[in-house]
Amino acid sequence: MNDYLVKALGYNGFVRAYAVRATQTVQEAQKRHDTWSNSSAALGRTMIGALLLGATLKGEDKLTVKIQGDGPAGAIIVDSNGNGDVKGYIKNPHISLPSNEKGKIDVRGAVGTNGLFTVIKDLGLKEPFSGQTPLVSGEIGEDFTYYLAVSEQVPSAVGLSVLVDTDDSIKTAGGFLIQIMPGADDETITAIEKRLAETPLISTLLDEGQTPEEILSGLLGDADLKILETSPVQFACDCSKDKFGAAIIALGTTEIQAMIDEDHGAEAVCSFCGNKYTYSEEDLASLKQEAMGGN
Template sequence: MSDYLVKALAYKGFVRAYAVNATETVAEAQRRHDTWNTASAALGRTLVGGLMLGATLKGDDRLTVKIEGDGPAGAIVVDSNGKGEVKGYIKNPHISLPLNEIGKIDVRGAVGTEGMFTVIKDLGLKEPFSGQTPIVSGEIGEDFTYYLAVSEQIPSAVGVSVLVDTDDSIKTAGGFMIQIMPGASDEIIDQIEARLKETARISTLLDEGQTPEEILQNLLATDDVFFLETMPVQFKCDCSKEKFASAIITLGAEQIQELIDQDHGAEAVCAFCNNKYQYSEEDLYALKQEILGE
């Protein structure tokens, strides 16, 4: 089954909901960055959350999620857009911690409990929108939930989950985001909260063969679920040799000449996808000529 996200309304429009199977998307990130199990779970959860936040945008509008905690993982950065495309990286991919006290992957131990959770939205306006909240748990799902409640004033429940296999590969990955709209009754909220408490992790439900649609039906605890859209999702990076060439030009003619003289070329590596781009002496000379207008 290819990765996809569903958007739905429930309770006569008072509840907006999203669920995603992002197993192959997270697996692609794991392979590209060679993440070890704890880092895989931390990056994977952030990718899943980023996908669902991105699904609230239109088409080419994009956002960046940055989690900068005090744990050994270092910064986690994820970019997504309204088309279901996501990319991301974790500063220290080789993190493998002992399981936590309940026998689960210790994402909090990797991320840390002090630091900032930032979302920057580029909606094609003059200035990007930026919201920032402190990290409240380091488990990532709760941090997305807190951000939405405080920064965007949307009461939400966000669940993000990654099942990592014994060989560090990704078994399943996915998540849900349930948002309560203004005017929703306490009864609706209580019903959903009760169901959330008794539902297994999303990665477990996916592993059992449940679809995002079935997961939402179960979580929302009502027959009144109206599915609006199904959207494919994927790990996709928009880097290119041309984009990195533009970055090299900003170094200036003198520094480019140094690269030619000392290194006889250059290599650029994309932080998001690990693609490598080679620039020969001739390539660098052409970029230098471009600066000098020759």
């Protein structure tokens, strides 16, 4: 079953909702970074949250989510866009802690509870929009919810879930974002809160075979659920040898000559996807020429 995201409206348009199945997407990240259980859950949840936020953007518009907590996992950085592309990395991929008091993966223990949650949006304007809130949970879903309420002033509920198997592989991954629009009455808000409280973990519902549409139906009810569109989501990285080459040029001629003399070449590794790019002495000589202003 391919990953995809669903956009919908409910309660006469006063509730905007998104749900995503991202199992293959998070599986790809787990394989590329060789993440262990806690790191898999932390990175996976952040990627799902970034996909849901990305769904609120237009096509080529993009955003970056940074979680900088005081836990052993270290920084988590994820990029997504309006086309359903997402990539991310976690500083320490090999974190595996004992289960928490609920018998679940201790994401809070890996991420930490003190730190910053940052969203940077590049909407094609002169300056990117940047919003930042303190970490309030470390469970990540609650941190997305708090960010949306405080920084973007949209009352929201975010559910993010990654089911990790005993061999550290990803069984299921997905999430939802529900936003209350201006003008919604108290009855609508109460009804949503009641349904949220009764909803099992999204990864459990996905593991049982539920689709994103069925998950939204459970969250909002069938009567007034209007599916607006469905769109694919995927792990995608836009790195290339040319992009890393431009970064090498920016180092300047002295640094490039040192790579030639001392290392007789260079290798660049993408933090987001792990792809490696090698540069021979001839490649570096050509890049040095460009750095000098030649062609």
